[in-house]
Amino acid sequence: MQAMSDEALREQxxxxxxxxxxxxxxxxxxxxxxxxxxxxxxxxxxxxxxxxDIEALKADIDKEERxxxxxxxxxxxxxxxxxAVRTIGQRHFDTQITGGIxxxxxxxAEMKTGEGKTLVATLPLYLNALTGxxxxxxxxxxxxxxxxxxxxxxxxxxxxxSVSVIQSMGENPSMSSFLFDPNYISADDRYQNLRPCSRAxxxxxxxxxxxxxxxxxxxxxxxxxxxxxxxxQRELYYAIVxxxxxxxxxxxxxxxx
Numbered sequence: 001m002q003a004m005s006d007e008a009l010r011e012q013x014x015x016x017x018x019x020x021x022x023x024x025x026x027x028x029x030x031x032x033x034x035x036x037x038x039x040x041x042x043x044x045x046x047x048x049x050x051x052x053d054i055e056a057l058k059a060d061i062d063k064e065e066r067x068x069x070x071x072x073x074x075x076x077x078x079x080x081x082x083x084a085v086r087t088i089g090q091r092h093f094d095t096q097i098t099g100g101i102x103x104x105x106x107x108x109a110e111m112k113t114g115e116g117k118t119l120v121a122t123l124p125l126y127l128n129a130l131t132g133x134x135x136x137x138x139x140x141x142x143x144x145x146x147x148x149x150x151x152x153x154x155x156x157x158x159x160x161x162s163v164s165v166i167q168s169m170g171e172n173p174s175m176s177s178f179l180f181d182p183n184y185i186s187a188d189d190r191y192q193n194l195r196p197c198s199r200a201x202x203x204x205x206x207x208x209x210x211x212x213x214x215x216x217x218x219x220x221x222x223x224x225x226x227x228x229x230x231x232x233q234r235e236l237y238y239a240i241v242x243x244x245x246x247x248x249x250x251x252x253x254x255x256x257x
Contacts, residue, residue, distance in 0.1 A: 122152050
């Protein structure tokens with residue numbers, strides 16, 4: 001990876017994605033057929049049967065994707081580490097790579113303050129975002145999610161992935177969602193390299209940073225819309241939860257969680 005040019009390093013992302021597309025192309029085509037069939041089916045029993053087939057096929061696609069991701073993990077993690085060196089001057093330690101593997105395997109990694117959780121998260125976030133499905137990083141507060149995108153955004157950008165951040169609505173909803181853009185200069189120093197965008201555009205990014213509250217409220221709002229086109233979130237596929245003990249235990253006392 002160190003010997004590659006910046007363009008060759010970015011090309012790795014295209015190659016990884018192409019491999020995933022080819023592995024799941026037939027299954028995804030069958031899935032689209034079933035979804036079309038579901039739309040046309042008037043009988044409720046028939047719809048239930050088709051829904052069962054769709055769920056089973058989605059599970060098969062997940063397995064196919066996970067197998068490919070596990071296979072390309074070493075090269076993908078190496079690409080992220082080299083991109084981090086070139087953009088933000090930080091190189092993942094071996095223990096941080098181990099943490100990234102654990103998070104990719106849907107397990108909890110305990111890290112002490114200062115051990116670099118923010119950098120660790122770039123590894124599994126990049127790997128799982130290669131699927132083209134929605135990937136989230138859930139933080140305890142707006143500040144951590146915003147700074148995380150500003151700090152790690154150059155790594156994803158160099159590898160050809162888009163990253164966004166969701167913030168609390170507050171009094172100005174137009175300043176509640178942003179796309180990372182290294183060329184964007186903001187009049188407010190707190191929002192450098194963050195280009196304002198719609199909520200739906202933010203969720204359309206490859207990687208989305210935000211708080212548990214905002215992801216939760218957006219989910220609730222999406223379930224109250226009149227038309228499906230008004231939904232802002234995509235499929236809920238993969239998420240890393242920062243301070244997981246706080247969010248899933250302490251914060252779980254609130255009705256939203």
